[in-house]
Amino acid sequence: MTWTSDKAWTMPSMPAEADPTPNPNSPWAHDTQVLAGWQALDCALPAVRPVFEACAHEAIARLSPASLQAFWQGGRQLGKLGRGAAPVLAWLTYWPEVVEALGESDAEQAFEVVMALLLRMNKSPNSAAMTHLLTSLGPVAQRLGGLSVLQAYLHTVGHFMDRTTGSIHGRQATLPSAGLPELLLQAPRLLQTLSLSGWQAWVDFGARAYAHHPPQKEDYFALRSPDSLAVLQRERHGTLLRDAERTLSLSLQAMWQLQAHVLPLPTAQMSEEHGVQAVSVLPCLLLESTDKGTSYAMGLPDVLDARDGVSALDRYRLMLMHMAGHIQWSTPCIADNWSPMQRLAVEWFEDTRIDWILMRTWPGLRQNLLALYPPVQEGGCNEATHACVLHRLSVWSRSVLDERFEVQDPQLREWRDRFMALVDGQGQGTDAEQGVVTGQVRTAQVAQLALQFVARTRRPSDAQAQVHFEHTQVDWRDDNRHLWQFIENGDEEDTAPSPTRVADEELHSLPPQLYPEWDYLAGSERPDWVRVFEYLHPPGHAADIDQLLLRHAALSKRLQRLLDQLKPQGRTRERHLENGSELDLDVALAAHIDLKTGHIPSHRVEQHIKPVERDVSVQLVMDLSASLNEKAPGSDQTVLQISQESVALLAWALHQLGDALAIGGFHSNTRHDVRYMHIKGFEEPWADPVKARLAALEPAYSTRMGVAIRHAARTLIKRKSTKKILLVLTDGEPSDVDVTDPNYLMHDARQVVHSLQSQGVFVWCIQLHPAHEASVRHVFGDHFTLVDRMAQLPETLASLFFKLTR
Template identity: 35%
Template structure:
């Protein structure tokens, strides 16, 4: 046993190790107990003698004083034993140095009683990924241990140990026998790895509360903006802020509680702020405005729109204030650092909180100016510009330009990047050829996906587990052509239309709801008409809305017709000379006409796929659209191409159908074959995934029903839809059968 007090050098032949030892021994003596110091000496000497050069001892000497201090006596010896027995004596010798270096990150993100948990984790990964060609001895190093150790800081920062095991197991499940793909997965560079990682993180996933947030924005503002979550961890977007643009809300995919406020309320605060910006903010040309001027203008505009929202919903005030930090007025030293953000956060708090603690006279003056402005009633974004300019002029300091900036506790996490209030005049915007450029842009837009992809899990029936964010669904408004084609279809089936009309008259709801104040209507509203006559005689402007109309009020049905638009629909049917696609167009035209007569809430969408990375979802008719020429023009331009990844399409259709407020929600899936795609070789994979998607839809209160045109459908369709399907053997009869089937399902 080495006596610490007797030795000032190591029994080691490496001069480099001796130099590092001399540089670190005093620190080690200060941090470590007598026993841990002995472990420190012995460990450094031992690692220098196992035939791997000086690098291991150098890493060990630099890191172990902190490790031994944190984990206590016995921990250094335990790490040395593990490094030698579990790593160095296997084909993984190269991993010993990264293993030792990883502890700098490990002690930052673990408790002092979790050393064994970390060592067990590394041993588990090693045992599963070190392999042999002949299966007797380990002959090949783990392809992924070193890259996983390189990412240990991120793993331990974002995941609990249980989550890391789940992430490891997913990688082993699919890539254990593929060294290159395994390395890619454990380096956190593949999409699969990132998706599984995201699901295991600490906090609340936005996907888990999307419905609640949707109901929140719908209830308060009657809006239905879509969401596109982002993950800053992998896109290096640490300073990326949420925003609302093109009717899409970009927001973080996960939130943890903050200042005692749970993650769900944080999402509510964020969405509320974005929507009130959308309602009350108008754009300002920003080209001649400096960044600091924009910065303070944004602060006043944020306060203005929130003040307006609080007049309608007072409860929002406490929600927003709970997420705005309070800093001490004298925290920032403006002689040595820029206090721009410090001044800003005090102003942000003071503008909304009448009980703020600040005494700065300029802040108090501008809070008073802001309140006077808001009490006038009519305000606009330009008012915020004026206040921002004035505040900056009054508070500007030479220290604002210092490189050292006061950042501590100055971020308001629920606020966006304010892109909605700035208009930048781009190069070429004022040239003579601007209209030509605009036209070209519109033509080019045909091939661009402007809405971010929606990612859906896909069910793996072999492992009975989901593959997270596996399928990417891109939305698009379907292209259009001449609507006359659909009118000709209705004329062609005029006899069937007459037959359907008789059935529809019987199905129409008999209860009626009176709609008053109509320009045109079924009856005269005598009360309003008499009042208008009196107004005329008094020389006043009469109310011309003197009629009453009626609408049916007892049929509460929402329907989504989901069309398979895969390549196989181009097949010609029998002797008719028509393709399945053309017959589907006829059937859908008749069905759409029938549903319009009934007044049901009805949408039409189509889908096809080109691998899991590109599933197209085409909007043909929206729930809020009527059966008009615009819808007919889209339906007339249907095209059949690519494959049929049905599960993802059903999940996306379920998302929209679930937003409807009807008592009965019916999803009709019209297809001519089984689910399939070119990147899937096991035919059961997509069949079982579609089955799972149908079950998910049913659990949400929807009724998926399949109309199959495939003569071989009996081999698989019951597996997917149970008893909720019909097979139409004679495809030529589809135009007659589809409307009748719909009517029978919605009686």
Template identity: 30%
Template sequence: MASHADLLNAGRWDDEWKSAHERIDQAGYGDLVASAYRQRGPELADIVGLEPVLRLGRAVSEFAIRTDKRTTSILPDSAVAVAELLYRPDAVIEWLLIVENAAKAAPSAVVVLLENSAKILDRVDLAGFKAFVSMGLAIGRRHPERQAAFFKMEDPEARRFFDVEEGADRYAALQGTLRPYLRAVWGIEPPMQVAAPDMPEPMRRRVGFGGGGIRMPPSFAGFDGEESRRIYRAAVAHVGAHHHYTEQLFPVGALKPFQLAVISVIEDARVERLAIRELPGLAELWLPFHVAKPGGPPLATALLARLARALIDGDYRDPDGWIEKGRTLFEQAADFDLSDQSLSRTIGGLLGNDLGQMRIRFDAKGYVVQPAYRDDNIGIWDFGDAAEPAIEMQDIVEGARVEQQQRDDGKPDDEAEDINDSEAVGKVSLNRDASEGILVARYPEYDYLVRKDRTEWCSVREHRVPEKPADAIILAEKAHADISSKLANMIRAARTGRTERLRRQADGDVIDMDACIDAAISSRMNVAPDFRVYSRYERRSRDLSVLILLDVSNSTDDAVQGGSRKVLDVERVSTALLSSTIAGLGDKFALAAFCSDTREDVRYFRIKDFAEPYDLRTKMRLAGLDSGMSTRLGTAIRHAAEDLSRQRSYRRLLLVVTDGEPSDIDVDDERYLVEDARVAVHSVNQKGIDTFCVALGSDAPSYADRIFGRKGATTVTRVEQLPSHLPAIFHRLTR
């Protein structure tokens, strides 16, 4: 490439270069800005030519108007750093346009973006950079206080963005150094293997050990560069501490999942305290990852993370009485003898009983140990006959579930009186029964901020529906027999089969040429011709499959607006009336329900499959539905559509019955799940599946129209309104 001296002497380019300098000098931006452009301009020209330098001059003027002198003076430095990565004039110019737009939208935060542009582009391409900036600007509009942290790549959403964009196996780059490190610290060198792709997500996110080996996550979400190296070292050092100080496995017995978690936190703290006594430098390795803080909602996961910090960080103070009790008990034991492993069982048992008395919800399947470097704790427990002893890494138990035992009175343990754990009888089994909530599928989720799907982002787990007496449903069907009759007439009138050509008609849309020829022949033979010489197209048969998808989230436990009945009760009766009507007409249909507890646990309940009859058992399952959790609608729609797509019917209808706007506890952006559901509906429609929403409540226009379209949703507050609202559905099917 030519030197910048050659470029600067190249006729008109030389004139434009001088003109750019003059504009900046005369604009009064100050010596800091002018000298930065004068110094960095030739360097930029050496890398990508003079055109980006001239474009930089215009960008400097724009920045000087929008921001301050310091931010403007940083722009030339950033441009040179970016050029060294992109190395194309057009790419550098596009980068300048992106940061100019950012300066217009977020003048106070763009300085952070400039300082980190090279770091960002070192991890993603220019398209990814543009998506990252768009996401940061959108977050800044909702949460201005988070914008700088986002552009620094410190905000959780920024970390999640890079996790999705990179999809990198960071363990692969570090595995060559981890075994020597573990040998140097603890004198052991067990085999290590990355977690298999089909393992449960919580196990892929944490280190695990057992059977003489160590299972490593492909990456730790939110940690990169030097932090990634440090957390992998912290993780294997922690496993080494267990190897030295956890001398025997703890028997599971009849312990409940939250008791296992509390005892594991105490044992983690015990082995780390002993390790730090022997190797004080480990404290500096582990402590930075303990970032839990006091306050927030009383969630079991948060309390356990705060307890973990309280037991390793002497300067940490927490006002919660349960955490202070744990610290006091642990310190008393530490003053006496930490080498006794049974103290973890004793202290953990006491704290676990207290946690149970507090009635704080603990999601055993979704629980992920905090802080991130600690292992998943499966390796310190003896699950009895649940699994054969593991020898190879691939034989390590993929997940263990403590089955809730029932007392003679039929009450589950968590409703019975607290008893001594050692006197109870427990049972452990592998979680492989689909009816108990097995992971059956993963689906993408659309992120409207970056306009991309997050691949395999949400996990669907199918659960068995408990059966309860269906007397109320049977009585409701009898009480509303008149509604069923109206619905039957309406559905019967809808021609939902393929169009057929009817020939030799007295009137019609087109001429039937065969009939015309026959009529002409008859006329010439002096035989009275048949004047039915038209043909037309009609739907004369029925060929329809329907899947009714019910929202059973926590909000369905509330009363329908303007009435006294619960939303779920209205859903049950409405569904029962539709089901009995459709079954009477012979159409194929299925019933399902859903709710969610974060993206890792979208729960799907099969009430009736297409091949099953609509009978008493189906009604008992319908009666067995309970309200709970959240509404991740887009994922449920995608999963239901998979069932429908396997039906060979000419028309397929997904009828969604819901009462509230999509939401979940791991999403704080009100628009995020609405946009995902809208994209899910669009993708389902492209597969030839019709979608329609019956919204139970007055909020429907705010979200249902956005998701399903104005003609794809209707609002119902009483079952008596169904006959007047559902014609829109069947009109759509006969278009």
């Protein structure tokens, strides 16, 4: 039996039949317990015999007699199902781990629940996933640590299997679940990062989002898709760096008078072979010399959990303190002639010196620092099989920082005393000028001491290929890339990414924006679900728009009269001011009378008069889906041509009023390709360049309305106008080719509209097709206007705007 890289059991070639009776010459034939177990297992599968003895000894040592009886019973039952040796081998290997994780009392109930689920799998097309369930069950049980949560986990697995098992003819389940094996294989890793509820939400999202796309579903549950990573990040626990960034920056400024940019470092990485994996991230300190001096950037993990009684915020703060200590007291060393082991020792000595100064300067850090230090113990590394240089440095460093930690090795004690003699008395260097000078000297002295340490403590085992890493990573210490200078560049010194040449054409385009979408079935957003590409619409002929406006000359004259009525004619007066623009005669006269009659006069005798001004910002969003190419009922024009006339007339009217207007159009071709065409910005005048873009509009594809409204409103919300209006001009209901649920995009657009209205944006829809009135009413409520005669659209649109802004 072997264990392959894709975590599947591979069986050795054996005869088709085998006698369950053990060979009398077998080394375990006279072991009564193992023999009794073999007879109770009653398994004739050839692949089970070679590994049975090892599994039996482990089970006998770890399980009670009652649990051992259930153990043999479960293996026997799996062996009789006719699914081969893989489920039996997985059971024999991992079930004792489940019993130890749950305890003897709960393991009996867990046995019944697990066997029931296995039998359901056996009777479905998902029998191949039985091995994956048993393989992952041990780590999952250890992580969850309780019967109730394990039952909830198994219930979720069973429910997912039922809802994702497919059928060819719709009457009987015939297709296995595309994502079930990957879901089970990734469960131990995900439950190390997510709570059970977060994992369940992650599973539910994948089951719903890819219900009709089996290949994409498999990539999602294998952690190979960006959507899977986005949902995983949303459901993660811990303290996000973004939430703690302001507090950390204030701490850095208050304690060090230092300003640095905090950069988040991802704690999950995605690869084509293994999908998303949690990684251990070291902080990093980046230095950049500019004309104004040296600027600093401090990279920290994007999320941290509390650990060993230390909160995530305190862990972040300790990382910042350590890097700030390097800025204050460390100077780079030229390391071209130093070996990797020498540089490693210098880094450990310098990090220990910084931590020692921090504890001496701020004694309150001692408790957290020692609590987070790895629990390394002397003699924990086997020099016969591993190189122990890292272990030796970790033990030495702990002996320096923790006075209660005693080492027996005389060499380590000697180097601890020599180090303490070097750094003793350094911790109170608060003078900036003195700190720089002494830091240069002592960094060099510490480096020389570290080089002597390597030369004097070298051992033959240091040349071993296997390096002992356990308890050698101190997570608050940075990667020390700032500590080295190289005169000659080499591959090993390249710690920064190579600069890339940006193509000239990329400088004129915008990168895609990621937006969420509302999933009404789950009651939550799908994070980073839609990509929106915004670009400047190519120009056409501005004269075409002028010709369209000439066709409505009579309407323009009527609108001009309305514009004259809408233009502000009055003034507002603010009275009783101490410092105004002019004297308020009525108030001044009353104050004079009070003074003459012996009363205390008011000193607020001035006023300020200012003209009434309109303060309106309008964002117009045009639906440019392919249906706009159709002829308008009762007209020889297309819907697009009439829409162009209407938008041109509205833009001319707003230009006359002086109101700010922005125009954009959109169409979509799946969630990965939503195009938003920029036609006019708020600060652009109504002139030939804007008219040329409006004249060149060409409809295409579908109508993903919700994300287009999100994107358009992003700029509108930032306006400081008193009244903000968003107009949506469309002839259909929300739809796209990759959406099968007709209500999905409708609910998403409704959610966006309600969100904008709560932020003070007035949203109104101009609907051009009466057949979709019900869907428009569902999205916009009563805030819509149905245009039943397309020829009147220009006048309707202009009148509507005057009504909304009066």
